[in-house]
Structures are given as C-alpha cells and as structure tokens.
Amino acid sequence: MLVGAVFLACTVEMVEALTIVLAVGHTRGWRSALEGVGAALIALAALVAGFGPALVHVPLNWLRLVVGGVLLIFGMQWLRKAILRSCGLKAKHDEDEIYRRKVAELKAEDAAIGRDRVAFVVAFKGVFLEGLEVVIIVLTLGTSAHRLSLAIVVAAIAVVIVSTAGVVVARQLSRVPENAMKTSVGVLLVTYGTFWTGEGLKVTWPGNDVMLFVFVVLYAVVTWLLIQLMRRVHPNVNTVAP
Amino acid sequence: MEKKPSLPVRVLKGFAMFWWDFLVGDTPELFVAVVFTIGVVALLSLDGHFNVAAAIALPALAVVALALSLWRASRAARK
DSSP states (O other), X not given: OHHHHHHHXXXXXXXHHHHHHHHHHHHHOHHHHHHHHHHHHHHHHHHHHXXXXXXXTSOHHHXXXXXXXXXXXXXXXXXXXXXXXXXXXXXXXXXXXXHHHHHHHHHHSOOOSSSOHHHHHHHHHHHHHHHHHHHHHHHHHHHHTTOHHHHHHHHHHHHHHHHHXXXXXXXXXXXXXXXXXXXXXXXXXXXXXXXXXXXXXXXXXXXXXXXXXXXXXXHHXXXXXXXXXXXXXXTTOOOOOO | OOOOOOHHHHHHHHHHHHHHHHHTTTOHHHHHHHHHXXXXXXXXXXXXXXXHHHHHHHHHHHXXXXXXXXXXXXXXXXX
C-alpha cells in the first residue's frame, strides 16, 4: 500500500511538472529547460538527504502524530478537489490546455540569446514545486513506516517512468486519468493519516495493520457516496475554472 | 525606496508561506477540523479507558470534516 501511495502521488505530480517542462522545451529551447530541471532535482535531493535522516531521530509517537495530521489535511484536500472535479464543480486538470496556455505565455516573452533565464526559472519552479509535494509524501510515508529507502526508490521509478512516457507521448498527457489517480492517492493519504494519527495518540487499532485496508474501503465508499450526493445537489452544473 | 528584506528573512518568509498554503490554503476548515479531531481523540485515548470510542471517532470525524468542506464548496458554487 505504501508503494502504491508513493507511486501514484509521484506520477500525478510528475505529469504536471512534465507538462510545464515540455512547454518550456518546445518554445524556448531544451538546454535551459533541462538545466532548470536538473537544478530542481538537485535541490529536491538535497531536501530529502537533509531532512530524511533527521526525521528518523524524532520520537516515533510524535512523528506519527505530526505526519498523520499532515497526511489527513493533505489527503482530504486531494479528495475534496477530486470529488469537486468529478461532479463538475471544479474544472478537471486539462494538461493539453495547461500546455497551450504555458506555450502562449512563454512565446509572449522576449526570446533570449544564449542561456535563457525565463526557460530556466519556469522549468525549475515547475519541477521544484510539484516535486516538493512528492518529497513531503515520500518523507512522511517513508519515515513513519520505517521504509524511507523503499519510498525513495519507488518515487525514483515513478519519475523515470513518467519522464520516459513523456518523451514518447510528448503532448498527450491529458490521456492520463489524473482525477481517478488523484482520488486514489487521496484515499490512501487519508487512510495513512487516520492510522498514524491514531498510533501517535496511542489508539490501539483492532487488528492492527488490517485497519489500513478497512480504512481504504471506508474512505473509498464515502468518496463514492459524496460524489453521488454532490451530483444530485448540482445536476446541471456548469464547470467552473480551475 | 523601500528596503528589500535580507535573504534569511525572505527564505524564512517563503518557508512559512509554503506551509501556510500547504496546510491551510483555501480550505481552512479542514485544518481546523483536523486540529479539533486530534484534540478529541487525544482526550479519549490518552486516558486509556475510551480506546474504542477514540478508534471510532477518528475516522468518523475525518468523514464529517470532508463532508462539511464539500458542503461549504457547494454553497459557494450556488452563490
């Protein structure tokens, strides 16, 4: 389950980052875009190397309580967005549209000679900000489950797969079923958030780890019910801007 | 001309802003709900006598928080 949560979260965020990098690369040239990507990856790796080992020294109950609370908030934010998108109250994340918008913005900027600062900064920000969410998920899930190395390896595999797929399919990222993936990640994050918040507060879960599966089913069913309810409340809704 | 803050101040401000956006952002109700949930479950579980109640209250309050946040979004969409 840890592997699934890290892999899906990483894939979703990397698809978003890749859209930005492709837009920058196609319009402003690949050299500065790739330099921005490289710099962002180094900064993210430094964060993992810096905070990862430090987190291991925090008392486990406190770590699980804080991590559980953060995952609960983060997971519910993801679920909320996914539910609102499923019933049309929020526009779905359209990677093609984001790509077109980004290309138009970048074309409006003056072309640079030599190293392109705009391309570097846009690529860096895109990868760093999307990657930061992945880093937080990897660090929190990895350290709380005492499987930080596994979480890092899974995240790295997801990055390689998404990058390879991005090179192959180029501009067809909108075909990735992002909302379904976001819903699944939301369910998993809230599941872990509930479990670890409870562990941090010394709640004894019946069946111990079995409760993780119970929570997955519970939150998946609740999410489905909330989507149905919201669709009934807003039957003829016009999709709003993201 | 206004003086630009020093680099450590800007870094600290950026760090605080990141966590504010990350945890509170446009859903402050979820942040408040999780803090409230932790408080309730702490009261129930730390004593050790109400473990079953704590184990039920935690997921139940999470579901209620999500539903309330959606209700708030639903109301905003109607306006």
